[in-house]
Amino acid sequence: MTGYAADLALAHLLADAADAISTDRFRALDLRVESKPDLTPVSDADTAVEREIRALLAEHRPGDGLLGEEYGEQPAAGPDGRRWVVDPIDGTKNFVRGVPVWATLIALLESDRPVLGLVSAPALGRRWWAATGAGAYAGPDAASGAPIRVSGVKDLADASFCYSSLTGWESAGRLDAILQVMRHTWRSRAYGDFYGYMLLAEGALDVMVEPELSLWDVAALVPIVTEAGGTVTDRAGRPAPAGGENSAIATNGLLHADILERLGEPAAR
Structure with missing residues (x-):
């Protein structure tokens, strides 16, 4: 295991909580959708997922910073500059139209460089994750992930x-x-x-x-x-x-x- 094993376990916990909210709201007849100032859509699922992730990080990593798409920047309380970066629903336009290609994106940055990433796409039944020095994995959940590798195509x-x-x-x-x-x-x-x-x-x-x-x-x-x-x-x-x-x-x-x-x-x- 790497030095990020505990952080990766936490990222899976965050993703589990996010998935529970987003899947419940996906294709919901009462889904609320508004337009942000840049005219991109935001649903009540986007905001609910980010609020839940913020609450969990405040409980488990109170000294870490956080940047979320919907609620902005929360500076780190500790001196090490660790910062979580969250997109509660990447692919909101798909989400609001009932297309199943959307995901929650969770990253951990140290000195502004991503050292951990997790992407959870519950409507596709798939999750991807990696941490520096630990390899990349994919599967339906943390317990059943398998290593993944890019192609060898040269031309x-x-x-x-x-x-x-x-x-x-x-x-x-x-x-x-x-x-x-x-x-x-x-x-x-x-x-x-x-x-x-x-x-x-x-x-x-x-x-x-x-x-x-x-x-x-x-x-x-x-x-x-x-x-x-x-x-x-x-x-x-x-x-x-x-x-x-x-x-x-x-x-x-x-x-x-x-x-x-x-x-x-x-x-x-």
């Missing part, structure tokens, strides 16, 4: 390529570039949100890219992909997350230089 022509949306890449001024990548790959699909990264970590696809995302969208994904043998950087080639507004180029490692050359910012090429 873009043989690669399964995943992306979030074409509109985001158009806004980033890279629509032509991503279309060129799609023309050169074996297969391309937009699974979106957390799911593309988890399929990458399992070796089911080889590349997942996203032009813009927040810390809570990516922090939990990084340890899982990297402990599975993959690579995650931003579009400038810096290890993700890079702070502030983030982007992500996630690959099996073997394809990273090629994808970064094609989709990276000028400073990365």
Whole structure:
């Protein structure tokens, strides 16, 4: 076991509590949905899950900091700078439309670097987790997880390529570039949100890219992909997350230089 064994056990406890709330509200006829100032949706499940996680962390890790998508930043009380980062429901647009591809994302950061990540997708019956130096695992629950590993695909022509949306890449001024990548790959699909990264970590696809995302969208994904043998950087080639507004180029490692050359910012090429 690693030095993060107790933290990982706590992350599973947080995910169990989150799953109980989110599955009860999924496809509920009385689900309440509002629009945030950026016009993205937030449901009563999002807020209820984050409140429960905050309460549990206050009980079990009162000195740790916390950043949540719905209720913002709570500074760390202790001197070591540990901070949990939580997205109560990643894929809220799927959640509110009854699409089962959504998850709770839980990360632990030390010195602003993710050292633990857990992704729980109860509607898919699957959970993924990793901690630095401990490998990456997936399964229906903590007791039945199995190690996962990225693919060994070396050539873009043989690669399964995943992306979030074409509109985001158009806004980033890279629509032509991503279309060129799609023309050169074996297969391309937009699974979106957390799911593309988890399929990458399992070796089911080889590349997942996203032009813009927040810390809570990516922090939990990084340890899982990297402990599975993959690579995650931003579009400038810096290890993700890079702070502030983030982007992500996630690959099996073997394809990273090629994808970064094609989709990276000028400073990365």
